[in-house]
Structures are given as structure tokens and as C-alpha cells.
Amino acid sequence: MTPEPIKAFIARFARLPAIGPRLATRLAFYVATQGEQTIVELAAALQGLATLDLCPQCFTLKPRSETTCAVCSDPTRTPRVVAIVERDTDRMALERTGRYHGRYLVMGELPERGVLEPEHRRRLTYLADRIRRDAGGKIDEVIIAVGLHSFGDLLAGLIREEFQGLAKKITRLGRGIPTGGEIEFADEETLCAALERRG
């Protein structure tokens, strides 16, 4: 009863993160009733993504036509400090602060938190090898900028092991009350950290 193209759209879009069958269904009918112009625009926006690939140094998305990403090719960004993030969007958030002047390593999203896939390990090893080869075996700092949840703690442990001896400091983003955060809604662990780091 439901037209095939609607079913096909739902089947494919439902597999995207945070979409699922319900939203995919809503989108299918919405888009189909918006007419051809909308479809052309959306398809063009999608196909534009095919002009991107990963920076060979930090695995950030970059235009295929450029050798490395904007940060890696910026001579004012020190290669002696590297922040390890999970996603491009984490990297974007750090860039928005305007306070970070080092480089990055994007590990790639961990589909099920708790599982480090070969690709994630490959990227960490690649950075370690580059430090050994191009940076005289030691950089100034590795910043572990992954989420402060329990899997993040596990991950931080793994990263620490990998970079032991390859950086003067291995640090992690500070835990504390977020700006605008209510004390009463903070969990105990955050509050303890906030107390310890008070000042």
C-alpha cells in the first residue's frame, strides 16, 4: 500500500544515527510532498559530502582537493601539543573556544561505547609512530579530550598506555560544574571533582 520509493527511503534513512524508522517515515512523507526542488537541494547537499576525505595526519574531514586539513597546514599551530578527540564535532567545539593552538587526532566515533575498533587503534598507533619518527620521540603534551563518562575513563587509560614516554605530559580535560550548571543537579562524581579543583 505504501509506495516503494517511500519504503526504500525509510529503509535507508532509518539506519542513520538518531533517525530510526519513525522519523525516517515522517521525513519520507514530508520530503515527498515538498516537491522536486526540495529533493534536488537535499540530494545536492548529500552529494557535496562526497567531495570530502580525511586529513592523512589527523583524520579530520577536509576537502579532497587539499593535502591536509586547515589546522595541520597552519604553521602557527604547534605540532608539539595534540588533542585526541572522538569526533569531528568534538574538535569543532574545542576550535570554537579559540583557546587551543595545538593539533588534533580524531579517533573516529565509537559505535558502541566500550568497543575500540581496529581503525581507532590504527589511528592512535599512527600518531605514536609519527611522534617517534618526526618529533624526536617526544612531544610536549597529549590532551585526552574524550567524554568524561565511564567509557571515557577506560579509553583515557588505553591512550595513556599508548603514549607513555612519548609526551612530557599526558593530560585530560578538567572535570567540574559546567558554566550555568546548577549545583543541585550535579552528580556526586562531578561535585567531588569540582571540590578538589576549587580555586
Place this chain on the structure above:
Amino acid sequence: MTPEPIKAFIARFARLPAIGPRLATRLAFYVATQGEQTIVELAAALQGLATLDLCPQCFTLKPRSETTCAVCSDPTRTPRVVAIVERDTDRMALERTGRYHGRYLVMGELPERGVLEPEHRRRLTYLADRIRRDAGGKIDEVIIAVGLHSFGDLLAGLIREEFQGLAKKITRLGRGIPTGGEIEFADEETLCAALERRG
């Protein structure tokens, strides 16, 4: 800093219902890192929607190659009972019951509840005209199958006015406790309706 194609994707997809900038950003990076095959599949699924148009009788989405939708072209479905729904997905829900054998009129989604656009009115008038012209001025029943929220009540009033004298009965879907619904969580209006309709 963010590559243009990512920005363009976010700008366009954020305008879809229930997507917004946050999810559009997540999708952009997700899709871009999945590689070309994923992009090709998603674009094909999108473009498939362009092969659909609206049934000229009930405004349901149908393959462009067919004259009317599957329900309107089914001789076992009586044109003397018409259910007026807001969305194709509401129509799908009624079809799934397997208990409805009449036809439909899809009004089109009301973007801001409370506002009836000219297109919605045009479709209602079109049905009224068809009843006058092709059905001897009166059908058996118009079922108002719109949501049972306060705007639905307003809408039901408008529909009742439009079809006054054009149907032997103008009914509305029954209000009551949903299957599996907890009595204690039902709102008062629903409970009152459930009491009145008990049996």
C-alpha cells in the same frame, strides 16, 4: 574551519522537521565519514521520492505512473465513506487496522497547529464539490480522523461546517483509554470520555 560541503549539508538538512542544526551536524559528519557508497545510496533513496506525486482524488502520495492511489482505484473500497486525515502516516495507521473499507482525504500536515492554509481548505472544498457532483449530493459518512487535541476539536468544527448536509453522518474517532493505557496516567478529559463511552 568547517568544510563548505558540511556547512551546506547542515544548512539544508536542519530545515527538515525534527532534524534541526544539532542532528544535521551529527548526520553531516557521520555520512561524510561513511564513504561514497553510503552517499550514493542515500541520494538514490531521496531521488526515488521524486517519482511520486499526489493522488488527484485523495491527495495521498502515489507513483507518478499511476492515475490514482491504490485505495481510490480499488473497486472494493466504498466511495460513500470518506475519512479525513491530516497526514499520509495517519492514513497508513488506519490502513494497518484492516478494519476500514472507505476512502480518504489527506488534508496535508498543518505546519503550525491552529492555522488552516489555503491548500488545506482547497482540499476540503474539492471533496465537498465531488460529493455534490459525483455522489448525488450526499454520501453515507464523513469520518473526521484528526488528532484529539484542542486544535483537532477546532478543525473538526470547521470540517463539520463544510460537510453539513453532504453526508448522512459526520463522525469522529472515539476518545478513550488507549490499549495498554494506564488509568492513573489518563487525563481527565480522556477519562470522562471513556466513562461516557463505557460498555
